[in-house]
Amino acid sequence: MTLSLAAPPCRAVDACLVCGSRDLAPLLDLGPQALANDLIAPDAAAVEPRYPLGIQLCQSCLLVQLTHVVAPALMFSSYLYVPSTSTTWLAHCEELADDVCARAALRSGSLVVEIGSNDGALLAAFQRRGLRVLGVEPATNIAAAANARGLPTLNRFFDEPTAELIRREYGPAAAVVATNVLAHVQAPVRVLCGVRLLLARDGLFVNESPSLCDLVEHNEFDTIYHEHVCYFSLHALRLLCALAGLRIIDAVPQAIHGGSLRLVAVRADHGWTPAPAVGPLLERERAAGVVTAAGLRAFAARAAALREALRTQVRTLRAGGQRLAAYGATAKGNTLLAYCGLSRDDVAYIVDRNPLKQGRLTPGTRIPIVAPDRLTADPPAVLLLLAWNLADEIRAQLAWFTAAGGRFLVPVPEPRLV
Numbered sequence: 001m002t003l004s005l006a007a008p009p010c011r012a013v014d015a016c017l018v019c020g021s022r023d024l025a026p027l028l029d030l031g032p033q034a035l036a037n038d039l040i041a042p043d044a045a046a047v048e049p050r051y052p053l054g055i056q057l058c059q060s061c062l063l064v065q066l067t068h069v070v071a072p073a074l075m076f077s078s079y080l081y082v083p084s085t086s087t088t089w090l091a092h093c094e095e096l097a098d099d100v101c102a103r104a105a106l107r108s109g110s111l112v113v114e115i116g117s118n119d120g121a122l123l124a125a126f127q128r129r130g131l132r133v134l135g136v137e138p139a140t141n142i143a144a145a146a147n148a149r150g151l152p153t154l155n156r157f158f159d160e161p162t163a164e165l166i167r168r169e170y171g172p173a174a175a176v177v178a179t180n181v182l183a184h185v186q187a188p189v190r191v192l193c194g195v196r197l198l199l200a201r202d203g204l205f206v207n208e209s210p211s212l213c214d215l216v217e218h219n220e221f222d223t224i225y226h227e228h229v230c231y232f233s234l235h236a237l238r239l240l241c242a243l244a245g246l247r248i249i250d251a252v253p254q255a256i257h258g259g260s261l262r263l264v265a266v267r268a269d270h271g272w273t274p275a276p277a278v279g280p281l282l283e284r285e286r287a288a289g290v291v292t293a294a295g296l297r298a299f300a301a302r303a304a305a306l307r308e309a310l311r312t313q314v315r316t317l318r319a320g321g322q323r324l325a326a327y328g329a330t331a332k333g334n335t336l337l338a339y340c341g342l343s344r345d346d347v348a349y350i351v352d353r354n355p356l357k358q359g360r361l362t363p364g365t366r367i368p369i370v371a372p373d374r375l376t377a378d379p380p381a382v383l384l385l386l387a388w389n390l391a392d393e394i395r396a397q398l399a400w401f402t403a404a405g406g407r408f409l410v411p412v413p414e415p416r417l418v
């Protein structure tokens with residue numbers, strides 16, 4: 001894939017990415033930050049660039065979005081994150097594939113297209129169910145790995161021309177699925193228009209993105225980073241889908257990634273009836289305060305309080321001679337470390353099971369990322385859990401650590417030692 005670096009690396013968003021309104025209310029400023037997945041080679045000479053990180057609310061269409069966006073080619077042309085290092089994710093893929101098959105009444109050989117298919121964990125689940133699969137993935141290294149596993153993957157960003165190309169060469173899709181990708185794009189309506197183009201008349205679009213409601217309810221400010229351009233409420237998604245000629249027929253909250261929303265949509269010209277689940281979710285969003293600047297600023301104040309509480313907690317532990325390391329070189333971990341001002345003096349190292357991340361340094365904070373066996377060789381007293389969304393899976397693996405007196409410091413919804 002060719003890199004398009006003609007665009008500036010970073011630009012301020014002064015008109016809503018969806019509706020163009022300039023009625024944008026600033027909500028939370030997380031300061032200048034390095035790109036969350038831009039893990040540094042230990043011998044890197046250059047200083048990693050930092051870009052302003054903050055969110056704002058469009059008071060016209062209710063989309064929460066970044067205050068500054070970074071050129072996608074800088075973040076997604078080569079990628080180190082693969083979700084399949086987590087068994088929680090693999091189990092989620094099986095359940096999602098079953099759900100899509102049941103809802104769309106897919107037959108053997110029906111075409112399922114996945115946007116942002118990463119290493120193909122979800123495609124493989126569909127393939128095992130006898131379906132014809134095609135992935136679209138912009139990261140060259142990861143698309144190549146998926147193709148090598150026998151999961152056909154186009155190495156490009158998904159847009160309307162890509163949708164036309166797929167329809168021409170593979171036929172209309174019985175289902176289009178996307179997980180953790182719509183929030184990553186600067187023109188989500190254009191992606192949804194591509195979905196509309198690609199879907200068969202009775203085809204189904206199933207999208208999962210982190211839920212703004214969960215983000216706000218559980219103080220997950222760390223899931224804000226440059227890769228996540230949009231923070232979706234169902235209120236905003238309804239409008240986005242309508243603008244693209246899609247109609248939401250169901251919305252189901254999911255526990256994955258700290259709380260996501262599984263959205264099921266069809267072409268607006270198809271006569272499906274919406275499920276009743278949508279009304280209560282809209283009500284929950286209003287109660288959580290995600291559709292007003294005042295409600296969202298209350299969340300921003302909680303994030304600032306969390307920062308102070310975590311800094312105090314870390315300072316107290318260190319003053320008591322307790323050494324800290326961290327678990328999970330996550331994207332969100334970088335926001336947390338940078339916003340809370342935690343450094344290599346506070347966190348000796350970060351363990352991560354993904355070999356692509358090991359041997360590198362966290363962007364901005366330059367904390368070494370190492371393989372999990374470091375924990376046995378050089379155990380800390382406390383492990384800051386940067387992958388708090390996978391706490392159950394990780395704590396089950398590290399039963400020996402807690403049995404030996406080690407403790408976890410879980411940062412959200414508020415810092416606590418367990």
Ligand code: JHZ
Nearest residue numbers: 085086180227257328330331332352353354387390393
């Ligand atoms: P995890 C990613 O965020 C990035 P991150 C992305 N932009 C996105 O949208 C969200 O996901 C949804 C490691 N691990 O999933 C693997 C272990 O080492 O919370 C991962 O590096 N041992 C696409 O980066 C990290 O933790 C384990 O036992 O915040 C988890 O990253 C397990 C289970 C995981 O996503």
Ligand code: ZN
Nearest residue numbers: 016019058061
């Ligand atoms: Zn707007």
